[in-house]
Amino acid sequence: MANEELSSGDDAAIKAIATKVKTDQQKEIQELQAFISSYQPDQATSNMFNMELMESMEKSGRQSDLQVLTGDTDQDFAQLMIVHHQSAIENARAVQEHGTSTMIKEMAHRMINAQMAEIEELQEWLLANKEY
Template sequence: MKMFEMLQKFISPKVSGLIKVLSIGVLLSLSACDEEDEGLKIQPHDENKMMSIMHAMMDKMHTMQMNEDPDIVFARMMIMHHQGAINMSDEVLTSGDNAAIKAIATKIKTDQQKEIQDLQSFINSYQPDQSPDSKFNMELMDSMEKSDRQSDLQVITGDTDHDFAQLMIVHHQSAIENARAVQEHGTSTFIKNMAHMMVDAQMMEIKELQTWLLANSNMSGGH
C-alpha cells in the first residue's frame, strides 16, 4: 500500500479512488483463484494405483518380441493390452464408488476376458502366412510411445472413478490404433473381424467415458 500512498500525491482524488477500486478487484480475483486452486486435488503419478497398472502393462508390452506374422504379433500384444484393461477394471470395481463407471468397467472386463480367450485360441491354431512386417511393427511401437506420453499428460486426482475414466480413454485409443494397423497389414479374416469389433466397441466406450467425465469431472468439484 505504500506505493498507492505515494501515487496519491501526484494524482487527482477521482483517479485515486478508481485505482483503489481496481486494486480491490484484483485482490478479490486472486483470492477467488486461490480458492479454486485449493479445490483441485492432483495426485503424483507414482503414487496412483490406476497409473501404476497402466505403466506395468506398457512395460510388459515393450518387452514383447515382434519377429512374427503381423496377425500373431497383434494377438499377443492385445492379450497384454486387454489384461491391463481388466486389471484397471478390477481396481475400479474394488475401490470406486460410482455405479455408472462400475457398469462400464464390468462390461469392459467381461468383453476383454472373452477376447483374450479368442486371441489365445487363434495363436494356438493359426498357421502364419507372412514374414515379420517392420512397417506394422513400427506402427505398433509408435502407438505405444504415444499412449505412454498421453497417459503421463493426464491430470490424476486420486479419485478412482475419475482416474479410471481418464486413463481408459487413452488405453482404448491405443487399442483402436493397433486394430486399424492390423486391418491394413494382417491377412487373417478372423483377426480383421475381431479388430473391426474392437474399434466399434471401444469408440462407443470412449464416448461413454467422455460423457461421464463432462458430467462428473473432479475439476468442477462434482461427482
C-alpha cells in the first residue's frame, strides 16, 4: 500500500507517512527475521494464539473488503492503513499475551506504540481532509 501511495498519491503529508510506514515495516521485518533465525522455541505454539491470529486476519480482511474506496489514493491509503495497523496491534497483543520471549514481547510493545501513533496521525489527516 505504501508503494502505491508513493507512486500515485498527491498529498505530501500522506506520502511522508507512507515513507515512514515503509521504512519502519522493513526494519520490523528485519528484526523479526533475526529473531526467528536465532530463537529456539521452549514450547509449542498454543492453539489459542493461533486462533487469535487467524481471527484477527479474518477480521482485517472483512474490514478491508467492506471499506468503501474513494478512488483518491491518499484517502484510500489512510483508511486502509488504519485497518492494517489495527490488525497488527491485535497480533502484537496476542504475542504479548502468549509469547515467552522477553525480546519478542518488547518488539511487540514497540510495534503497538508505533502503530497506535500512526493510526492517530492518519485519523487526524483524514479529519482535516474530509470531503463532506
